[in-house]
Amino acid sequence: MNITVIGCGRWGGCIAWYLNKTGHRVTLYGRANSVHMQKLIKERRNEYISFPESLSLSTEYSCIQSAEIIVISVPSQSLRSLCKELKKLEIKNKIFVLCMKGIENDTCKRLSEVVSEEVDSSNRVAVWLGPGHVEEFYKGIQNCMVIDSADDETKRMLVDSFTGDIIRFYYGTDLIGNEIGAASKNVIGIAAGMLDGLEMTSLKGALMARGTKEIAGLIEKCGGNPKSAYGLCHLGDYQATVFSQYSHNRKFGESFVRGEKFDLLAEGYYTVPALIKMAQQTGTELPICSGVYNVLYNSTNPKKALNQLFERSLKDEF
Numbered sequence: 001m002n003i004t005v006i007g008c009g010r011w012g013g014c015i016a017w018y019l020n021k022t023g024h025r026v027t028l029y030g031r032a033n034s035v036h037m038q039k040l041i042k043e044r045r046n047e048y049i050s051f052p053e054s055l056s057l058s059t060e061y062s063c064i065q066s067a068e069i070i071v072i073s074v075p076s077q078s079l080r081s082l083c084k085e086l087k088k089l090e091i092k093n094k095i096f097v098l099c100m101k102g103i104e105n106d107t108c109k110r111l112s113e114v115v116s117e118e119v120d121s122s123n124r125v126a127v128w129l130g131p132g133h134v135e136e137f138y139k140g141i142q143n144c145m146v147i148d149s150a151d152d153e154t155k156r157m158l159v160d161s162f163t164g165d166i167i168r169f170y171y172g173t174d175l176i177g178n179e180i181g182a183a184s185k186n187v188i189g190i191a192a193g194m195l196d197g198l199e200m201t202s203l204k205g206a207l208m209a210r211g212t213k214e215i216a217g218l219i220e221k222c223g224g225n226p227k228s229a230y231g232l233c234h235l236g237d238y239q240a241t242v243f244s245q246y247s248h249n250r251k252f253g254e255s256f257v258r259g260e261k262f263d264l265l266a267e268g269y270y271t272v273p274a275l276i277k278m279a280q281q282t283g284t285e286l287p288i289c290s291g292v293y294n295v296l297y298n299s300t301n302p303k304k305a306l307n308q309l310f311e312r313s314l315k316d317e318f
Helices: 010-021 035-043 076-087 111-118 152-162 175-197 201-221 226-230 235-243 248-258 267-282 287-297 302-310
Strands: 002-006 025-029 056-058 069-072 095-098 124-129 143-149 167-171
Touching: 002 010, 010 025, 010 069, 035 056, 069 076, 076 111, 076 267, 095 111, 095 152, 111 124, 111 175, 124 152, 124 175, 143 152, 143 175, 152 167, 175 201, 175 226, 175 235, 175 248, 175 267, 175 287, 201 226, 201 235, 201 267, 201 287, 235 248, 248 267, 248 287, 267 287, 287 302
Parallel strands: 002 025, 002 069, 025 056, 069 095, 095 124, 143 167
Antiparallel strands: 124 143
16 A cells, blocks of 8 residues: 655654554655755664655655555644645645644634535545654564554454554544544643643542543543543553653653653644633543643643642532
């Protein structure tokens, strides 16, 4: 299968490496002025691994036009602008696979909705979500992930084609729930990092349980299956986000409360305003996400935000 991966960052590079490893013809596309892409073309390696000669590298749009499947791994808030660029190529009858976790901040749209609004209707859209870090995949450490799509045939073909000895894919059954769950777990990851920064790591168990509960409520209010919050795309991804040394979101939260600089992408920072808007639109209570939002955007003291959670009225767990 002829696949082009758009996005030469750490996850895009890993996806291209993995799909090439599973036997597909893969081209990794990056902009000619991208520092990451320039390094890859010059050295054929990133900070983790060398890329085999069978994996093609390109800065030309032609590799996108000739692909059967277009895998996208870019920051979630730049997805719409990328799609507007791709629209000029008049791409039709392709499969777009989105490997980011986020909600468009301005519109509160899920990423599959953003792509569907911008590309020709003959194209099909799927999402690739779930736990795992590139540092571990490159070492051959296995994990389980999910592919979901509104088109059942597309979903099943991708799962069957992409499953390999490192990643076992499951057929997703709730596109709404899986996308919201995947995006919101980054916010929970920031909260976990804040607990680490406050030296209150033992509270992560409560964070995981109650965080999953509130996201399940949001998923249900948005028309999804609340059980999806307990699947691979949300609760299943917590270990990789709430505890891992490799998690950008956890590290961002920890650095934030300690007043330290952190320059790497933490998608949860951009997702939490959208979640708050969605909560207001649907009448959903998101106490943990609201606490994270207030710390990040309203300068609320982290300990005060935590105390406000403990001062909420007592209630049944379920």
